[in-house]
Amino acid sequence: MRRIYLDHNATTPLLPEAFEAMAGVLKDRFGNPSSSHSPGREARALVDRARREVAGLIGARPSTIVFTSGGTEADHLALGGVLKEGDHVVTSSIEHHAVLDELRELERSGTIELTEVPVGSDGVVDPGAMLGALRDDTALVSLMFANNETGVVQPIDAVGAGCRSRGIPFHSDAVQAVGKLPIDVGSLPVDLLSLSAHKFGGPKGVGGLYLRRGFRLRPLRHGGEQERRLRPGTENVSGIVGMGVAARVVGEELETEAGRIRKLRDTFETELAGRLPDAHVNGAGADRVPNTTSVTIYGVDAEALLLLLDMEGIAVSAGSACTTGAAAPSHVLTAMGLDSRQAADTLRIAWGRVNDANDPPVLLRTLMSAVQSLGREQ
Ligand SMILES: Cc1ncc(COP(=O)(O)O)c(C=O)c1O
Incomplete structure (x- = not known):
C-alpha cells in the first residue's frame, strides 16, 4: 500500500541531507563544544555553522539565535525571560498551547494579568483590537505568525509596528511559518521569534529563539555558559546540525x-x-x-x-x-x-x-x- x-x-519527515549530517556527527563528532581541545573545537565549529544556517533562513544575524529543545521551550524562554510579577500581557485566543497555557498558568498563579484578544470567523486577529488592549503596564505582546490548525497568517507587521511605537516587546511563535513563508526579521517589527526544527525537515527536540540584537532577556535556568548563558546545558550537537542543514535546504527551495x-x-x-x-x-x-x-x-x-x-x-x-x-x-x-x-x-x-x-x-x-x-x- x-x-x-x-x-x-x-x-x-527528516530531510535526507539532515539525516546524513546528523549521522556523521553522532558517529564521529562526539566533542563537547565547550572543550578547548580539537574534538571540542570541531563540535563548536559545527554548532556555529548551524547557527549561521538557521539565522540565514529568517534573515537574522547568527548571534541572535539561541538554540533550545524545540518550539515549546523557545516560547517559554521568550515569555519567562521577559515577564515579571504584576506585568500585563496581550495575546490572541488562538495561540498554540505552548504559549496560551503557559500564560494562563502565570495568570492563574497571580503572576501576570492576561488579555486574550479574540479572532474573527476567518481566524485572523484584528490588529486594532490587539493594539487597543495595550496598557501602560503591558510588558509583552505575543501573537503567532501562522496558526497550526488552520494555517491562517496573523497581522504580525501591524501588531509589531504598534508595539514598537509604544516600546512594548513583541514575541511571535513562528513555528508554523518558518520554512513555509519567506521571513526576514530584518524588516519585521519582532523582538522575539520562536522556531522548531521538526516542522521544517529537521529533527525533533531542537529549536531556537531569535532575539533581536540588544534585546535583554533573563535566563530561565542557570548553569553553564552555553548560548550566551540564556540556555545553559551541553548543546544537542547532532540535533543542532540537523536543524542547520534543514534550514539551509528549505531556504534554498522555499x-x-x-x-x-x-x-x-x-x-x-x-x-x-x-x-x-x-x-x-x-x-x-x-x-x-x-x-x-x-x-x-x-x-x-x-x-x-x-x-x-x-x-x-x-x-x-x-x-x-x-x-x-x-x-x-x-x-x-x-x-x-x-x-x-x-x-x-x-x-x-x-x-x-x-x-x-x-x-x-x-x-x-x-x-x-x-x-x-x-x-x-x-
Ligand atoms: C504554533 C506552534 N508552536 C509551538 C509548537 C511546539 O513546538 P515543539 O513541538 O517543537 O515543542 C508547535 C507544535 O505543534 C506549534 O505548532
Missing part, C-alpha cells in the same frame, strides 16, 4: 516548494468544493500558509474519518495533533465561531515536501468513499 503523509503541521505545495493544496480544495459543496474550509478567505487545509465536513466525525483514511494509508489529523486525545473541542476552531460538533467534524490536511500531484486525487477519492461509508449524522 502506498502511504500518503498529509500531517506536516504535526511534524515533517519559493519553488511553497508554490508547488500551494498548487496541490488548492487543487484538492477546488475539487473538494465541487464534490462536497457544503464542506467548509476554515480560514479560506484569509491569508494562509501554502500547505494547510482545515475542512469541516458537517455531520461526519473527523476522528472516524481519520481512522478510515489511515486504514487506506493516508495520514491526516483531526484538529491539532497536539490536542488529539483531548476531549475538549479545538480552542482555535471554537474561537472562530464553530460549535463543538462542527469542531469535531473538522479535518486538518497539511501538505508538504513528500507530496506530489498524484496525491490530491487519491485523497479526494478515498475521502469521498470514507464520507459515504460513514454517512452523515443529522
Whole structure:
C-alpha cells in the first residue's frame, strides 16, 4: 500500500541531507563544544555553522539565535525571560498551547494579568483590537505568525509596528511559518521569534529563539555558559546540525516548494468544493500558509474519518495533533465561531515536501468513499 503523509503541521519527515549530517556527527563528532581541545573545537565549529544556517533562513544575524529543545521551550524562554510579577500581557485566543497555557498558568498563579484578544470567523486577529488592549503596564505582546490548525497568517507587521511605537516587546511563535513563508526579521517589527526544527525537515527536540540584537532577556535556568548563558546545558550537537542543514535546504527551495505545495493544496480544495459543496474550509478567505487545509465536513466525525483514511494509508489529523486525545473541542476552531460538533467534524490536511500531484486525487477519492461509508449524522 502506498502511504500518503498529509500531517506536516504535526511534524515533517527528516530531510535526507539532515539525516546524513546528523549521522556523521553522532558517529564521529562526539566533542563537547565547550572543550578547548580539537574534538571540542570541531563540535563548536559545527554548532556555529548551524547557527549561521538557521539565522540565514529568517534573515537574522547568527548571534541572535539561541538554540533550545524545540518550539515549546523557545516560547517559554521568550515569555519567562521577559515577564515579571504584576506585568500585563496581550495575546490572541488562538495561540498554540505552548504559549496560551503557559500564560494562563502565570495568570492563574497571580503572576501576570492576561488579555486574550479574540479572532474573527476567518481566524485572523484584528490588529486594532490587539493594539487597543495595550496598557501602560503591558510588558509583552505575543501573537503567532501562522496558526497550526488552520494555517491562517496573523497581522504580525501591524501588531509589531504598534508595539514598537509604544516600546512594548513583541514575541511571535513562528513555528508554523518558518520554512513555509519567506521571513526576514530584518524588516519585521519582532523582538522575539520562536522556531522548531521538526516542522521544517529537521529533527525533533531542537529549536531556537531569535532575539533581536540588544534585546535583554533573563535566563530561565542557570548553569553553564552555553548560548550566551540564556540556555545553559551541553548543546544537542547532532540535533543542532540537523536543524542547520534543514534550514539551509528549505531556504534554498522555499519559493519553488511553497508554490508547488500551494498548487496541490488548492487543487484538492477546488475539487473538494465541487464534490462536497457544503464542506467548509476554515480560514479560506484569509491569508494562509501554502500547505494547510482545515475542512469541516458537517455531520461526519473527523476522528472516524481519520481512522478510515489511515486504514487506506493516508495520514491526516483531526484538529491539532497536539490536542488529539483531548476531549475538549479545538480552542482555535471554537474561537472562530464553530460549535463543538462542527469542531469535531473538522479535518486538518497539511501538505508538504513528500507530496506530489498524484496525491490530491487519491485523497479526494478515498475521502469521498470514507464520507459515504460513514454517512452523515443529522
Ligand atoms: C504554533 C506552534 N508552536 C509551538 C509548537 C511546539 O513546538 P515543539 O513541538 O517543537 O515543542 C508547535 C507544535 O505543534 C506549534 O505548532
